[in-house]
Amino acid sequence: MGSLNGRHEAVIAVDAMGGDFAPEEVLKGAVQAHRRGIKVVIVGPVDTVERHLEALGERLPVVNAEDAVPMDEPVAQALRRRESSLQVAANLVLAGDADGVVSCGNSGAIMAITLTAWGRQPGIDRPAFGGNLPVRDGSAFVLDIGANTSSKASNLVQYAIMGDVYVRIARGVDNPRVALLSNGTEDSKGTKAVREANEALQKLDLNFIGNIEGNQVFEGAADVVVTDGFTGNVLLKGSEGVAMEMLRLIRNELSSDVVAKLAGAVMMPAFQRVRRRVDFEEYGGVPVLGVDGVMINCHGRSTAKAVTNAICLAERVVCENLVDQIGEALHHDGVERSNRRRRLARAFRLRHQ
Amino acid sequence: MGSLNGRHEAVIAVDAMGGDFAPEEVLKGAVQAHRRGIKVVIVGPVDTVERHLEALGERLPVVNAEDAVPMDEPVAQALRRRESSLQVAANLVLAGDADGVVSCGNSGAIMAITLTAWGRQPGIDRPAFGGNLPVRDGSAFVLDIGANTSSKASNLVQYAIMGDVYVRIARGVDNPRVALLSNGTEDSKGTKAVREANEALQKLDLNFIGNIEGNQVFEGAADVVVTDGFTGNVLLKGSEGVAMEMLRLIRNELSSDVVAKLAGAVMMPAFQRVRRRVDFEEYGGVPVLGVDGVMINCHGRSTAKAVTNAICLAERVVCENLVDQIGEALHHDGVERSNRRRRLARAFRLRHQ
Numbered sequence: 183m184g185s186l187n188g189r190h191e192a193v194i195a196v197d198a199m200g201g202d203f204a205p206e207e208v209l210k211g212a213v214q215a216h217r218r219g220i221k222v223v224i225v226g227p228v229d230t231v232e233r234h235l236e237a238l239g240e241r242l243p244v245v246n247a248e249d250a251v252p253m254d255e256p257v258a259q260a261l262r263r264r265e266s267s268l269q270v271a272a273n274l275v276l277a278g279d280a281d282g283v284v285s286c287g288n289s290g291a292i293m294a295i296t297l298t299a300w301g302r303q304p305g306i307d308r309p310a311f312g313g314n315l316p317v318r319d320g321s322a323f324v325l326d327i328g329a330n331t332s333s334k335a336s337n338l339v340q341y342a343i344m345g346d347v348y349v350r351i352a353r354g355v356d357n358p359r360v361a362l363l364s365n366g367t368e369d370s371k372g373t374k375a376v377r378e379a380n381e382a383l384q385k386l387d388l389n390f391i392g393n394i395e396g397n398q399v400f401e402g403a404a405d406v407v408v409t410d411g412f413t414g415n416v417l418l419k420g421s422e423g424v425a426m427e428m429l430r431l432i433r434n435e436l437s438s439d440v441v442a443k444l445a446g447a448v449m450m451p452a453f454q455r456v457r458r459r460v461d462f463e464e465y466g467g468v469p470v471l472g473v474d475g476v477m478i479n480c481h482g483r484s485t486a487k488a489v490t491n492a493i494c495l496a497e498r499v500v501c502e503n504l505v506d507q508i509g510e511a512l513h514h515d516g517v518e519r520s521n522r523r524r525r526l527a528r529a530f531r532l533r534h535q
Numbered sequence: 536m537g538s539l540n541g542r543h544e545a546v547i548a549v550d551a552m553g554g555d556f557a558p559e560e561v562l563k564g565a566v567q568a569h570r571r572g573i574k575v576v577i578v579g580p581v582d583t584v585e586r587h588l589e590a591l592g593e594r595l596p597v598v599n600a601e602d603a604v605p606m607d608e609p610v611a612q613a614l615r616r617r618e619s620s621l622q623v624a625a626n627l628v629l630a631g632d633a634d635g636v637v638s639c640g641n642s643g644a645i646m647a648i649t650l651t652a653w654g655r656q657p658g659i660d661r662p663a664f665g666g667n668l669p670v671r672d673g674s675a676f677v678l679d680i681g682a683n684t685s686s687k688a689s690n691l692v693q694y695a696i697m698g699d700v701y702v703r704i705a706r707g708v709d710n711p712r713v714a715l716l717s718n719g720t721e722d723s724k725g726t727k728a729v730r731e732a733n734e735a736l737q738k739l740d741l742n743f744i745g746n747i748e749g750n751q752v753f754e755g756a757a758d759v760v761v762t763d764g765f766t767g768n769v770l771l772k773g774s775e776g777v778a779m780e781m782l783r784l785i786r787n788e789l790s791s792d793v794v795a796k797l798a799g800a801v802m803m804p805a806f807q808r809v810r811r812r813v814d815f816e817e818y819g820g821v822p823v824l825g826v827d828g829v830m831i832n833c834h835g836r837s838t839a840k841a842v843t844n845a846i847c848l849a850e851r852v853v854c855e856n857l858v859d860q861i862g863e864a865l866h867h868d869g870v871e872r873s874n875r876r877r878r879l880a881r882a883f884r885l886r887h888q
Contacts, residue, residue, distance in 0.1 A: 317780065318780055318783070328718055331718060331724075332726055364765075365681055365684060365764065365769065366768075371684075372684065372765065373684050373685055373765055374685075376765075395768070395772045396768070396769045396770070396771070396772030396773030396775070396776055397772040397773065397775050397776030397779070399773060399776060400776030400777050401776060401780065409769075411718065412717075412718050412725065412726055412729075412766065413765065413766055413769055415718035415719075415748070416716060416748075416749045416762075416766055416769060417749070417769055417770070417773050419748045419749030419750040419751075420749030420750065420770050420773055420774055420777075421749075421773055421774070421776075421777045423750030423751070423752060423753030423754060423774075424773075424774045424777040424778055424781075425777055425781060426750070426753070427670065427671055427754065428777075428778060428781050430671070432785070
């Protein structure tokens with residue numbers, strides 16, 4: 183389908199220094215992805231990275247970056263680190279030496295650096311973070327989950343279009359059900375922005391199912407849930423909180439007496455399955471949508487498995503040409519692809535170094 | 536403490552016709568509350584109500600109201616039903632024949648009718664719905680959970696003051712930790728209204744602990760969580776959704792094979808305890824705060840137990856003079872109590888009819 187697909191392989195730049203367990207877990211994840219046949223290039227301090235790779239028994243291409251963005255650094259400071267692993271990884275894409283980036287680093291810095299390095303995708307006013315929530319019989323893709331604290335109706339409409347394309351590509355959903363998160367299902371419910379977006383979305387060529395409430399998200403009512411970054415963040419963090427507290431309650435109940443302990447031991451595999459269903463690790467990173475390139479941001483606490491999943495995801499959305507497909511959905515006639523050539527102008531020197 | 540306490544008993548008007556299980560469950564709940572020593576007056580169609588009461592083996596004072604507000608009726612229409620049980624109950628308070636109202640009816644109508652009948656409490660620009668969320672080792676009182684879709688900083692500050700007083704009275708918490716719900720803990724995080732409210736709350740005589748995120752709500756970080764009605768509704772419904780889906784997952788796991796079924800049977804009491812922890816029934820209704828009177832709104836699906844709890848709650852907040860205490864907290868010097876005398880001007884004719 184996409185312009186890369188079938189022509190050459192995608193290369194994913196991996197920020198070795200982002201995340202709470204960097205570089206160990208990040209590199210383990212990258213090695214696993216490499217062993218699954220994905221081309222990766224590691225970005226980080228070359229000595230450290232090569233020492234870790236040696237211990238893992240793998241040789242991977244490395245691009246040196248001596249600096250790194252700390253997890254809690256303010257965005258303005260992070261942007262000044264011109265030699266950070268994150269910045270160097272973004273530059274690789276700009277130069278055509280990589281096709282996408284995976285980082286477990288500081289989300290604010292990730293958004294700012296990709297936006298500065300790559301710019302917004304034409305037709306998008308504000309990029310968004312998307313995120314997967316585990317819901318009944320599957321998952322829901324929620325955006326924005328924190329890039330923009332407030333959103334106008336036009337932003338929400340753009341999120342809906344981006345979410346629709348992303349879910350088709352990343353999850354293979356054919357005709358995603360797109361919904362607006364609101365405080366009631368009626369079209370008249372919600373903030374001014376939500377009400378206006380509802381009206382606009384009804385006119386678009388989307389499977390728009392209208393407004394849904396918080397509980398319906400988890401009942402699996404929609405594949406794409408559109409909201410502003412403030413509400414999306416509260417929904418995401420709140421649901422994580424409820425799930426964790428319920429697991430905690432159950433764990434306490436299971437250790438309350440001997441009979442419960444025995445029964446609990448028998449049921450441990452079942453609980454592990456439940457826990458896995460509500461675990462972000464399984465979901466392997468969230469995309470930055472609306473920037474002119476592919477960036478997958480993993481949770482800061484990601485271990486190797488989540489990193490591997492994120493690299494696989496990045497490769498898939500690169501091969502399916504996420505950015506161009508969003509562009510086409512926005513404009514129908516396929517205009518506004520000024521940056522396409524740049525992204526396709528690939529340099530191969532890294533690959534065979 | 537309050538002006539009613541120790542002087543005479545509070546009378547709670549119960550809207551017999553609000554809720555999905557009205558009038559049966561409502562009347563059972565009212566009878567239970569009466570048997571716990573609380574003075575109630577039932578408002579509804581006198582024949583129907585008395586027939587039910589007879590079946591329950593109890594005589595209670597009844598005020599006739601032939602009409603009722605349907606659960607899904609638009610507010611404008613509901614307001615035109617001058618003889619609805621809800622309207623008549625609100626009028627009883629206005630006339631001094633009751634001190635508070637409990638209804639499981641249509642929330643929109645409840646807010647509109649109390650606001651029209653009683654007016655706003657002086658010093659409050661917008662009334663709010665408060666709600667209890669089960670959290671680690673207790674519950675958090677969240678407001679607004681749906682009265683106002685958007686809120687200015689001044690509204691959020693008023694919610695904080697009302698929530699602080701309510702939690703002291705209704706839950707007996709000494710120095711409630713008050714927090715603003717935001718998308719980050721830093722003071723700089725959140726919408727413009729949240730940032731401004733944060734600044735204002737730091738100057739007040741409250742135990743204000745700053746911003747908290749969604750997960751922290753469920754970790755029990757605060758006793759009072761302040762937010763706008765849109766976000767509060769999403770948090771509440773979303774957390775209900777997660778809890779219900781997790782219970783569903785666990786139930787499915789428990790019936791997956793014979794061993795799990797056996798273990799599940801042994802553990803049923805433990806699960807019931809978990810389920811009870813996340814069940815709104817235990818929490819017995821949410822107050823309308825900021826109107827000039829006491830109104831407790833129960834969930835539409837409330838059964839007798841929730842109604843009884845709500846009546847007990849209404850009696851407590853009446854006896855502790857919720858409205859006056861909020862007025863005092865708002866003004867420190869105790870001014871703005873123009874309606875106090877009216878509320879205290881009690882008529883006793885119902886009681887002994």
